[in-house]
Amino acid sequence: MKRPSLPTTVLACALAAGCQAVNTTSGGAVGVDRKQYMFSMLSTEQVNQMYAQSYHEAISQAASAGVLVKGTADARRVQTISQRLIAQAPVFRPDAAQWPWEVSLIDSQEMNANCGPGGKIMVYTGLIEQLKLTDDELAAVIGHEIAHALREHSREALSKAYGVELATQLGAALGVGQGGLQMANLGVEYLMTLPNSRGNENEADLIGLELSARAGYDPNAALTLWEKMARAANGAPPEFMSTHPSSSTRMSNLRETIPKVMPLYRQATSR
Known part of the structure; x- marks a missing residue:
């Protein structure tokens, strides 16, 4: 058997050291059950606390700049839709019922929304206004973002980044040339990080x-x-160079999965 090159060996050891295979959520009707590798020294609580601090700083800055939106029709829409989605989060992970969820609307032309670790939701008015989103479409956006938080995709990405950094340090200590380190890092980025990121986007779509x-x-x-x-x-x-699936791939996956969740929708709307 051919012995792996030193950069490959270093990367494998770095990524294995201190890693635990976990599944942050139940699979649900959509069947998302991929095992995730997390560094044990990077706990859920640590990541949630770090993000909460950044979130509160961003909200404080938005308030000072007069762009934190409260009391408008869109602010009420975002709150109502978010709360209905949050109420369903424990289906995928029971501890989400105890998360200190927060929801904010920011006046910005940016077409974006996110939900960070621990349930910190931020929606930008540009997304709602420029795309003229219905309540159902806005729910699809916010539900997608909540799914990222439930699956701890940020913690997973940090674990990978930690592994790359550790691999780089080990490689330098063992005398791997700079060219070898760059190739190793490029391989990690395109062969591991980006494909998994596309996978994470698909998981967020389905959940x-x-x-x-x-x-x-x-x-x-x-x-x-x-x-x-x-x-x-x-x-x-x-698609190959992007962390997001192509539109055709995304639409195909959604069409395939919608029949699995339609009974849940009919049940919810018949109450």
């Missing part, structure tokens, strides 16, 4: 779809949402 259905929002709105997003994102990079 978000189920959250929306359970909360009584039409799962089919995910299709119209991403159609709008695709039209707004002309000139996006090709």
Whole structure:
């Protein structure tokens, strides 16, 4: 058997050291059950606390700048939709019921939304206004972002970054040339980080779809949402070089999964 090159060996050891295989959520009706590798010294609580500090600083700055939106129709929409989705989060992980969830709307032309570790949601008015989102489409966006938090994708990414940094340090200590280190890091970025990131996006799509259905929002709105997003994102990079799936891949996965969650939607809307 051919012995692996030193950079490959270093990377393998670095990524294995201190890692634990976990599954942060139950699979749900959509069947997301991939094992995730997390560094044991980087706990959920630590990541949540770090993000909460950054989130509160951002909200404070927005308030000082007069762009933290409260009391408007869109602010109420974001709060109502978020709370309905949050109520379904324990289906995927029971401890989410105790998270200190927060929801904020920021007046910005940026077409974006996110939900950071520990349930810190931020939505930008540009997303709602420029795409003219319905409640169902807005639920698809927020559900997708909540799914990232439930799956701890940020912690997973930090664990990978820690592994790359550790590999670099070990490689330097063992005399690996700079060229070898660059190639090793490039290999990690394109062969591990980006494909897994696309996988994470798919997981967030699927879990978000189920959250929306359970909360009584039409799962089919995910299709119209991403159609709008695709039209707004002309000139996006090709799928291989992007952390997001191509629009056609995303739409295909959604269409395949919607029938799995439609019974949940019908059950939620028949109450």
